[in-house]
Amino acid sequence: MANFDLRINGERVQVDVDPDTPVLWVLRDALQLVGTKYGCGVGQCGACTIHLDGVATRSCLLPVSAIGNQRITTIEGLSEKGNHPVQQAWIEHDVPQCGYCQAGQIMSAAALLEKNSNPSDAEIDLAMNGNLCRCGTYLRVKAAIKTAAGK
């Protein structure tokens, strides 16, 4: 076990965990931030997507010891009132079915729009291809990204 001083959602938090622990499980088990989801643990589904200094990153393969001073943003910290343009667009398009993959989809989409405020269909496909949705909400995800892109 070791102590880590992390910057999560604008706050400093201390955790005492095994240095190999993936950030996903630090968030979910140690900090009760369960919005970030476990889907595969091998970087294939995107359910665990967070932002590391603003870049969409899979937290299931990222050991807590590798974080250092980088800023972590989770779905809970994406906006103060749940009103990030991407979150609003998600509600407007009523994107979710089961909803389980959606935190990861939203985090990937928000990071994409941060870099590219007006992505083409091909750019959306490329940025979002790592986020599986078993319920098949892909068309709505794309439509919601386009709505958010305008904001």
Place this chain on the structure above:
Amino acid sequence: MTIIKTTYNRRSFLKVSTAAGGGLVLGFNWLTSCTPTPEEVLAMPEEWFRVNAFLKIGDNGMVTILSPNPEIGQNVKTSMPMVVAEELDVDWDMVIVEQAPLDTDAFTRQVAGGSQSIRQGWQSLRMAGATARQLLLAAAAQQWQVPVSELTTDQGVIQHVASGKTIGYGEVASLAATLAVPEEVPLKDPKDFKIIGTSRKNVDGKKIATGEPLFGLDYHKDGMLIAMIVHAPAFGMKIKSLDDLAAKSMPGIRDVFVINTNPERDERMMQTFAFPDMVAVVGNSTWEVMQAKKKLVVEWESASPQESSALHDERLEQLLTERKPEPDRKDGNPDAAFASAVKIVERSYSAPFLAHNPMEPMNFFADVQTDKAELVGPIQTPQSMRKMVADLTGLAEEQISVMMTRQGGGFGRRLYGHFGVEAALISQQVKAPVKLIYTREDDMTYGTYRPAYKVVYRAGLDADNNLVAFHVKGAGTHGSPIFANRFPAGAVDHYLAESFTKPSNISTGAWRAPRSNFIAFAEQSFLDELAEVAGKDPIALRLELFDRAAAAPVGETNDYDPERYAGVLKLVREKSGWGQDMPGVHRGVSAYFCHNTYVAQVVDVVMTNDKPVVQKVWCAVDCGIVVNPDAARNQIEGGIVDGLGHGLFSAMTFEEGRPKHSNFNTYRLIRHAEAPKAIEVFFMDNGLDPTGLGEPSLPPIMAAFANALKKATGERLTNQPFVQETDVLG
């Protein structure tokens, strides 16, 4: 307006309304209590009055509607309460929805499966709302000393037109909760619906978009431990020996032991408990338990022969060469009709095992004590899970509570609640609350898989290209895919359907639209081939057969209404502009009926860099009244993407009993870029009672795609998944 008797399930209304009379404040459960939105907090009433099992009315007119059925992404948590609210006649903005726990006294059929939630709940949901409304009216009538018949309601307000008096539901709720339930209640005329038929947002939409705890895997209780299992690496194996010394000494580990969910190895239970004995590892955190699992040294031994996919293939091939003495159905004289047919078309089709792979892996919370147990988590069949837990823990069913969380997908996988039983046994052993979590690998390699299927179709045409003989023969690893009384039974004079099955020790089960998910592909691909040989337009050929089935049906039992079937085909023909010349666009059509719903689809394929791209799917649906149209479209879109994805890419195979795929790096699922570019859905507006919605759009899609692909490439693909079959798709 219809008058219905309230006898159905009245016991629960009486019991709850008298027990709760006089203003019972029911505590919110974990799933909503810790996370009411700020808007909800502001609107919270001081007191809630429980009027019946489905609803509570607050003194300020807010209404809480309990959604009885498990929510697996089919959106019943929004649509079922909409039906209650409609008959109650309240403003939807005044409604809070809460998930009901398992309560067999209050509710019937708390199951998510077979696309039946709305269809079977339709009457009881409407009655719940209508009965409550009637009680509120009776209370107002009593207060004002006027006859009930002079009162009307509008969006949560009762009016007495003659005197101009009005009163809100909240103000009479306390009195209403003490009144006797009326014998009969009026139901609205569907043309007066204000909520049903209008699109309402997912009641959990904001919580999903902000990452609130909603799912089973998110559940937390103080003092809770984390548990994981290690099951045999191959079907047909059991534990020989266990060395857990190293695992037990890992940091954060509390205990390691063997549990057995089917101690007698009862054959009838083996399809749910394919791995009856397994090692349980219990510790403080998920990561620590995952690490300890790797330190276990388990020796396994054979309990029954281990099977490979090659063996399954052989078996199914073999079965299809046999002739059944007792066919599922026989009309006319098929042998003679084939002998005299001018043309005969024959084709076989196959599909592999499929894993369900809901995005949220199996998990369950259990806190088993000596005299009671609490179970919380994602389950499609809470009642049968409770029964199994009672049997194995020795508790009575009444001592066990079950709460359903929101579920990260089901697709049939959560019909088989062995994971809840495992969680309960582990909790009982460690005497502490535990949350059992499957890794993705645990989940994918302990499936209740869609079985592998093979089918052969044969059709005979006469000199005028009329279909005169039809023969379908189907075989499956655990269950045949044949529905003998479905189309084209009833439309052909000489018809034969035969089913073959071979049991397996690999557990199989219901996978979204069971059997239909394969047979629709085979049947509707075959009809296209038939149309080609007969030189007919594929829609015209199908309509011709429906005309026949409507005018002079063959046989006694035909499981479909040919006119409604033809209706969706005509609708999709019109909407898609079928028959128009569209350069570069290759079109295929398909139609199927299952879960009481009719669906017809046209798929437009364009070739881009020599690869087929689904440019658009046109989809006509007859599911009767659509409760929540935009959410219904979401379901239809999802079924299309799901069906296309699995038919194109997915397969589970076995080697010596071992599942060859255990995660998404080798088990391929459809991704964003591969989804159709557009889907347009058209609902038949016929005012009939609602039917299934979560499954019926899946079965027809692969045939529509295969039929379009045939036009685009000249090749007819018959074995799923298509990407294995040809590199055109890549």
